[in-house]
Amino acid sequence: MRLVVLGGTRFVGRAICNAAQRRGYDVVVFNRGRSGPPPSGALAVRGDRTMVSDLRDLAKLIDERGGADLIVDPACYAPSHALMSARILKDVAPEYAVVSTVTAHSQWPEQPVESGSPIYETGITDGPSEDASLYGRLKAGVERAVETIYGEINTLVVRPGIVLGPHEDLGRLPDYLRRAARGDGFVVGGEPQTWFQYVDVRDLAEFVLTCAETGRPGRYDVVTQPGEYTWGDFAQAVSEVAGGSPVFVPDDRLLAADVEPWRGLPLWVPESPQTAGLWAVDGKASYDYGFTARPLTETVADTWAWLQKEGPDWRPTARVAVHGIDAEVEQELLRQAQAL
Template identity: 40%
Template sequence: MRLLVLGGTGFVGGATVAEAVRDGWSVTVFNRGRHGTVPSGVERLRGDRTAPGGLAALAGGEWDVVVDTWDGAPRAAGETARALAGRVGRYVYVSSGSVYAEPVEPGSAEDAPVVDAAPDADDADYASNKAGAERAVREVYGESALIARAGLILGPGEDIGRLPWWLERVARGGDVLAPGPADLPLQYIDARDLAAFLLDPVVPGGTYNVISRTGHATMGALLDAAVTVTGAGARLRWTDPEAILAADVEPWNDLPVWIPQGHPYRWLQERDVSRAYAAGLTCRPVAETVADTWAWLRAVGTVPPRAGRPQRAPVGLDPAREEAVLAAAR
């Protein structure tokens, strides 16, 4: 099988390349060549899809599957899809749950309304870029295209730093502000499980919420696994959400992964995924994701920069603020 990954050196693209190499695929990546490396034996084509003639390196090639992780201007996604028409057997676009138009009802499926975004639009916000790119790809490939709306993505290689922040915080030891309740259900996807779904030839075309079932893990299971793998003797101090929110601590950003019940963005942890599971999605245990991420983090030393996009503000709570919340809770 011949695979073309548009990107291929970032978090999801890198996981997809690694998965394909393990499965014996012939892999080509196409990117600007400014970031990251690729495994031995992977062909690397250079080009900038936003520049005139930037797709020239793709001319004449043919692939069984193309996986596109683009999150820039929808116009560029459409131009790339058209340039590859007739030369790829299957087009896979990695989108995001961010495309859903707020307010979003918890439990919503793939037919929930999405933000209004034109397929030929220039660069905009993340949600509009992803929604517009979905439409651009469908204009060329219709329902034969696989649109994978991921959500919270964790695992080795994570370039946002959510799980790495928790691991590094737990590794420092001492009393750790653990946002309750411990049995709060989580919904996420390991990048390697996402990659396996993208490359599965049995999955029919169409749009999927590609993320675990709600409750595949809990906040307690995630942090317990972090305590175990770091071996730092940290003490999890479970704290009621009301006390944390009263201290102006932001879910998701200040305390990554955590979104309490009743929060306006709780739907990010409660999407309907029955379609993806019926198509064969499988998700590994949270302890494996945490352990492998810790091993990777120790090997690389720090969270890598995001490929090709401006860096986001760092996630995680300042130690002084954490101690203030803990002190108030005591």
């Protein structure tokens, strides 16, 4: 297959390119060259997806190479940008794959959702925003923008939950691993029996390509099944590879210490009626069409191995908010836990 990836040098895009090359695909990556080197073996084309002239040059190149089978758009969160790329590239590639997010569902996280649940009614001409709270809404607009041009029958939409694995650039799992590696306790929020869901970036990449190979467009929420793992499982997997002992701190004590949910302590959100569906995304549709998930322990171990290889200078990318609890706050919470 002939694949064109818009981006292709960061977390999800990198994984898709690597998986495609293992399958023997012809891979073209189109980006500005600012987020790292292109994957080895891929044809790198420099350009800005927000520029009509650059997209037209890309379309011309693809046409000269005999066309492409699939456009993969792993990171776009501006509906207007997706609309433009879909319009310009439609004549040189018959199918378009969007990597969206489960947060595109308008009922999430208040209610459990599945692939057919409603998404936000975001306009297809909306532009980008620096407001992180709009991410899911904008991704919903990206889905609609591409489907407007390609039609549902030629559009693949995959909506991952929390994406973890080697090369994660948000600092979530790496934060837990690095805190655990100190050798003493590390804080985990809430209760160990609370459900936990995620998708390994490599399994996500393989599913995108499997759908492309088998001609299965559609909308798929891609995540481990509800109840398959708990936060206790996650914490134990981190402890086994990096050391340290997980210390679960109740929601009320974390809030009293002014720990910011989700970012201040990565992925932790206090339990409430407003978050009843947070870890209850039903990914059955993706499993029915070939998605397979490696064990959580493998994801954590491989991420730890990668992080050690990267060395102590690794940091999350500058364009995203750094995730992680303040060291002094964590030590005080650990002292409080020991005193109980």
